[in-house]
Amino acid sequence: MKRAVRRRPRQEPGSKARLFAAAATAFAARGFAGANVDRIAEAAGVNKAMLYYHFKSKAGLYAEILRDMFESVAARLAATTPQTDPAERIRAMVEAIAREAEARPHFPAIWLREIAEGGAHVDKGTIAIIGGILQQVASAVHDGVAAKRFRPANPLLVQLGIVGPVLMFFATAPMRRRVPSQLHLATQLTTEQVIAHVQRVALLTLEGKAR
Amino acid sequence: MKRAVRRRPRQEPGSKARLFAAAATAFAARGFAGANVDRIAEAAGVNKAMLYYHFKSKAGLYAEILRDMFESVAARLAATTPQTDPAERIRAMVEAIAREAEARPHFPAIWLREIAEGGAHVDKGTIAIIGGILQQVASAVHDGVAAKRFRPANPLLVQLGIVGPVLMFFATAPMRRRVPSQLHLATQLTTEQVIAHVQRVALLTLEGKAR
DNA sequence: GTCTATAAATAGATAGAC
DNA sequence: GTCTATCTATTTATAGAC
Numbered sequence: 001m002k003r004a005v006r007r008r009p010r011q012e013p014g015s016k017a018r019l020f021a022a023a024a025t026a027f028a029a030r031g032f033a034g035a036n037v038d039r040i041a042e043a044a045g046v047n048k049a050m051l052y053y054h055f056k057s058k059a060g061l062y063a064e065i066l067r068d069m070f071e072s073v074a075a076r077l078a079a080t081t082p083q084t085d086p087a088e089r090i091r092a093m094v095e096a097i098a099r100e101a102e103a104r105p106h107f108p109a110i111w112l113r114e115i116a117e118g119g120a121h122v123d124k125g126t127i128a129i130i131g132g133i134l135q136q137v138a139s140a141v142h143d144g145v146a147a148k149r150f151r152p153a154n155p156l157l158v159q160l161g162i163v164g165p166v167l168m169f170f171a172t173a174p175m176r177r178r179v180p181s182q183l184h185l186a187t188q189l190t191t192e193q194v195i196a197h198v199q200r201v202a203l204l205t206l207e208g209k210a211r
Numbered sequence: 212m213k214r215a216v217r218r219r220p221r222q223e224p225g226s227k228a229r230l231f232a233a234a235a236t237a238f239a240a241r242g243f244a245g246a247n248v249d250r251i252a253e254a255a256g257v258n259k260a261m262l263y264y265h266f267k268s269k270a271g272l273y274a275e276i277l278r279d280m281f282e283s284v285a286a287r288l289a290a291t292t293p294q295t296d297p298a299e300r301i302r303a304m305v306e307a308i309a310r311e312a313e314a315r316p317h318f319p320a321i322w323l324r325e326i327a328e329g330g331a332h333v334d335k336g337t338i339a340i341i342g343g344i345l346q347q348v349a350s351a352v353h354d355g356v357a358a359k360r361f362r363p364a365n366p367l368l369v370q371l372g373i374v375g376p377v378l379m380f381f382a383t384a385p386m387r388r389r390v391p392s393q394l395h396l397a398t399q400l401t402t403e404q405v406i407a408h409v410q411r412v413a414l415l416t417l418e419g420k421a422r
Numbered sequence: 423g424t425c426t427a428t429a430a431a432t433a434g435a436t437a438g439a440c
Numbered sequence: 441g442t443c444t445a446t447c448t449a450t451t452t453a454t455a456g457a458c
Contacts, residue, residue, distance in 0.1 A: 033245030109327035116320035118385030164375030174329030204415045
């Protein structure tokens with residue numbers, strides 16, 4: 001007869017996942033140095049020692065969040081490859097980045113912080129993933145040029161023009177609430193508007209003949 | 212006969228200015244929480260106690276750097292007002308922001324971090340200055356529309372489209388050095404190219420009729 | 423896998439002499 | 441204005457019982 005073996009002593013949706021989620025929020029809000037493992041564990045409703053059991057250190061936990069983040073973006077971008085029309089591909093890439101920022105709310109803030117930090121916490125593997133993201137944008141531009149649909153453009157400028165505004169839009173949301181400006185209070189922007197605008201601007205840059 | 216009074220016991224270019232500069236660098240590189248007052252004082256070649264003498268705390272020092280930063284941007288933007296031609300004014304504003312980022316190398320990273328932090332360290336007065344910056348962009352757009360030179364556009368989108376790429380360009384410089392991509396190693400971007408590109412894109416957005 | 427207790431280091435801040 | 445010594449709180453991390 002099968003005995004009722006206790007499988008999981010007390011944790012419900014997996015203490016590891018809970019810690020991961022709480023840490024992502026904390027790192028986004030306060031940065032790597034500013035976040036505090038005691039508070040992360042508390043927010044996760046998990047004992048602090050579990051953090052060191054699942055991840056080997058605060059740095060290890062952070063590195064895992066970074067890798068997960070960039071892996072997801074890279075995957076979402078890779079999924080746009082079937083698009084054979086250059087313009088459609090660019091549109092899909094803009095949307096991919098924006099949707100990812102929506103799906104992982106910690107992602108814009110953490111990315112901005114990591115940029116400011118010069119990638120100090122980014123390990124080798126993650127560096128490669130980030131390089132791959134740049135490569136994907138570059139190849140989309142390159143293909144469009146080869147198909148005589150885009151004029152030659154610096155891929156880095158294209159990337160800055162897409163990622164910059166998108167990240168800023170999501171990341172500045174909390175701050176905009178603090179700046180009492182009738183302007184953007186009156187004109188609430190939606191994710192859809194931002195996507196459409198950045199898509200339009202990116203294509204204006206790539207398809208325009210001027211300059 | 213005039214006695215040789217000792218005016219300044221031992222400090223050369225003003226210990227306050229030295230601390231300020233060292234702190235700006237440290238906060239840019241490591242963030243508010245990540246920076247360390249001991250190391251700031253050491254980098255400044257000034258005794259740590261002086262930091263508390265000139266500024267009342269680590270937070271006070273940081274707040275002063277923030278205010279100085281946004282004041283400078285606001286001033287540089289205000290200086291573009293004489294431009295009566297709407298397009299020229301936008302061009303001047305783009306250049307103003309980029310030149311400021313060059314003049315104060317700590318400015319892009321700190322701004323990105325403050326965005327990520329939701330403006331947690333920004334005091335009332337500085338909030339007002341930031342609001343003024345947004346206002347200036349908005350009024351430039353508004354004036355252009357009134358003069359029938361621009362089509363109506365959301366000022367926030369315009370701002371994101373300018374500040375996003377410019378900040379990202381400067382702030383990602385250290386990280387780009389770490390990402391081994393043939394792409395942007397082959398195509399080194401200059402500040403001038405970035406300014407020209409962002410100016411062009413901003414005006415394409417504002418002057419274009421398509422939607 | 424989970425929890426308590428605690429080690430060990432670091433950081434912000436100040437007192438007080440000069 | 442400058443410097444030394446130090447206090448105190450906080451924080452990462454681990455040992456070890458269950």
